[in-house]
Amino acid sequence: MTSLKVGIVAPFGSARELVDSAVEADRAGWDGWFTWDAVDLPGFEVDVWDPWTLLAAAAVRTERVALGALVFALPRRRPWVFAHQALTVDHLSGGRVVIPVGLGVPEDRGLTGVAGEPQTLRERAQLLDECLDVLGHAFTGEPFSYDGAHHRVTDLTIRPAPASRPRPPLWVVGAFPSDRSMGRAVRWDGVVPQLRGERTMDPMGPDDVREIVAWVREHRAAEGPFDVVVQGALSGDPAADAERLAALEEAGATWFVDSQWEGEAATYAAGLARIRAGVPGR
Numbered sequence: 497m498t499s500l501k502v503g504i505v506a507p508f509g510s511a512r513e514l515v516d517s518a519v520e521a522d523r524a525g526w527d528g529w530f531t532w533d534a535v536d537l538p539g540f541e542v543d544v545w546d547p548w549t550l551l552a553a554a555a556v557r558t559e560r561v562a563l564g565a566l567v568f569a570l571p572r573r574r575p576w577v578f579a580h581q582a583l584t585v586d587h588l589s590g591g592r593v594v595i596p597v598g599l600g601v602p603e604d605r606g607l608t609g610v611a612g613e614p615q616t617l618r619e620r621a622q623l624l625d626e627c628l629d630v631l632g633h634a635f636t637g638e639p640f641s642y643d644g645a646h647h648r649v650t651d652l653t654i655r656p657a658p659a660s661r662p663r664p665p666l667w668v669v670g671a672f673p674s675d676r677s678m679g680r681a682v683r684w685d686g687v688v689p690q691l692r693g694e695r696t697m698d699p700m701g702p703d704d705v706r707e708i709v710a711w712v713r714e715h716r717a718a719e720g721p722f723d724v725v726v727q728g729a730l731s732g733d734p735a736a737d738a739e740r741l742a743a744l745e746e747a748g749a750t751w752f753v754d755s756q757w758e759g760e761a762a763t764y765a766a767g768l769a770r771i772r773a774g775v776p777g778r
Contacts, residue, residue, distance in 0.1 A: 500745035502775045503528025503753040505566055507767020508542040511550060517764075517771055518554035521561050524774040528562040528594065529554065530753060533569050534601070535610075548581040555589035562592050566727065566753060567669055567688060569600030571614050571623035575647065578627070579634035579654045582664055591659035595631075596688050596725065598669030599624055622646060625680060628666065632684075635663035667725055672708050675715075682716040686723030686750075700726050702747035709748035725751040729761070730776065738777025 504526050506514045514531060521529040533547045547565040554563055563585065570578070586593040599620045614620045626644040633640035637657030642649040658664055667686035671677040674692060681687035689708050691698055709724055716722060726749045730737045741752055754770070756762045761770075
């Protein structure tokens with residue numbers, strides 16, 4: 497039995513259809529079901545839903561599948577509010593929430609088209625670091641204070657304590673091989689790696705994963721489990737996809753998330769068929 501966990505990003509559709517797809521993923525044996533987080537993405541003429549609302553609905557209609565969003569744009573969120581949302585779904589699901597987070601894509605007008613939101617990459621990076629720190633404190637269930645450049649908290653307690661132990665996993669997008677970006681990720685519970693430069697849009701292969709895993713082992717100070725979460729598009733050929741997943745697992749990946757963002761594969765009908773077909777090789 498493979499130890500690589502395999503998830504899938506929900507296809508585009510109505511809010512009810514997306515929640516129905518989570519139920520189908522649960523039944524078909526997928527390990528994770530993910531929605532996405534944006535406000536207004538030019539070029540994507542689709543309805544955009546609030547991820548926490550979808551995840552709450554999915555939590556009460558599913559039994560075993562992990563639930564999250566790829567990825568939460570944490571810099572435009574208030575971390576204490578975000579913590580309450582996450583903990584609510586964590587309890588509704590019985591501890592099945594995972595929390596991938598990143599800077600947010602510059603194309604999202606919810607970041608760049610709204611006055612008062614962080615505009616520069618540097619400001620978003622600072623906010624991401626502070627939000628992660630606040631979440632780390634909030635998920636203990638204990639009173640905490642925090643004094644950052646953007647967020648100041650005094651004697652705040654976020655209840656309830658997590659259903660997950662010790663907390664819902666925080667997976668952080670890491671640009672590889674950036675020491676700064678990857679260094680942020682290894683402080684937490686997992687990395688969603690992205691290649692840099694000319695290879696940004698290239699599929700991540702086993703050799704890339706081996707390099708990333710080696711970097712994590714060299715630079716991560718904390719003990720305990722750490723996820724390496726690879727995103728990519730499965731081909732639809734079960735044998736080829738199973739071979740690809742096996743190679744990524746052998747290289748050290750702990751998760752693969754099938755992410756289809758464009759074309760026919762991203763439609764609801766095609767996505768639902770892919771979900772019902774189950775994980776290749778199982």
